[in-house]
Amino acid sequence: MDLSKIKTLIDFVGRSNVTELSVTEKDVTVRIFRNAGHAAIDVPVSDPDETVAAAAKPVSGSSPAASAKQAFQLKAPVFGILHRASAPGQEPFVRIGDLVEEGQTLFIIEAMKVFNTVAAPLAGRVAWLTEIDGVEVEVGDVLAEIA
Secondary structure: OOOOHHHHHHHHHHOOOOEEEEEEEEEEEEEEEEEEEEEEOOOOOOOOOOOOOOOOOOOOOOOOOOOOOOOEEEOOOOOEEEOOOOOOOOOOOOOOEEEEEEOOOEEEEEEEEEEEEEEOOOOEEEEOOOOOOOEEEOOOOEEEEEE
């Protein structure tokens, strides 16, 4: 499946009320789902029947936020260029220690000229943030931890 078809599918999910879309072409399955107000994509290549969720999950023990007893890892839902602010030279959306509300924008990931907002999956305090800004991130990279 070529990238233009995938982009069209992402745009469709972003504009519609569809919460999940799965399309298979030849041996590649693309699964796009909407969660907390933004679209995410999962493209398993080796096993079309396997699905991988790159969503927030609870962690404890050793983590970048060593002081947090329990935190939620916010992972990149798509591959692209991570932006911590709405424009160059602007203040970042959040800083370590900020209180965030569920659904609040934390990052923007630019993928194929599409700007995907990455929102907080829950309310809490930002315990850890990636220092990456203006650089590519991979699906599943930890972007922040919310305690």
